[in-house]
Amino acid sequence: MKKKLVALGTAAFMLVGAFPAVNYASNWADTDFSFELISEASSRYAVSINRLKTDDSSVYMKCTSSSRTSTNSSEGGYYGTAHGSSGELGGLADCFSGSKHSETYMFYEGATRYMKNYINETGHIYANIYCVGAKYLRYMNFKGVWSPDSIQ
Numbered sequence: 001m002k003k004k005l006v007a008l009g010t011a012a013f014m015l016v017g018a019f020p021a022v023n024y025a026s027n028w029a030d031t032d033f034s035f036e037l038i039s040e041a042s043s044r045y046a047v048s049i050n051r052l053k054t055d056d057s058s059v060y061m062k063c064t065s066s067s068r069t070s071t072n073s074s075e076g077g078y079y080g081t082a083h084g085s086s087g088e089l090g091g092l093a094d095c096f097s098g099s100k101h102s103e104t105y106m107f108y109e110g111a112t113r114y115m116k117n118y119i120n121e122t123g124h125i126y127a128n129i130y131c132v133g134a135k136y137l138r139y140m141n142f143k144g145v146w147s148p149d150s151i152q
Helices: 002-017
Strands: 031-039 043-045 059-068 078-085 104-107 112-115 126-133 138-147
Touching: 031 043, 031 126, 059 104, 059 126, 078 112, 104 112, 126 138
Parallel strands: none
Antiparallel strands: 031 138, 043 126, 059 112, 059 138, 078 104, 078 126
């Protein structure tokens, strides 16, 4: 009887080990964003309330539309960098882990990015995306979706 239990336990252990572990992002639901940048180098965060980041996956952002907001507009995109915080409101910063920090990505209408970041590795539990107008941008509104965790 004891040998059968050991054999059964070993078989179960081997069966479980045969399947690779899958990493599921916990807070992957999309949140809408809409913001205006008035000039190159003007900046703001994508949303006013930071979102809880529950794992070390990439931050997801998709820009679904861009539109001019003035007769003085000139089309352009923006740069986005995932920032971390210890709270829902404010206190955001680029997150450094040794010599590494969250990468910056270019966005324009139709662009989707999975943004590498070090938010969890630096002890932060909330995320937001710091957005800066790219060269030649003037009076543009951007809309889309983002999430602090992703499947990548």
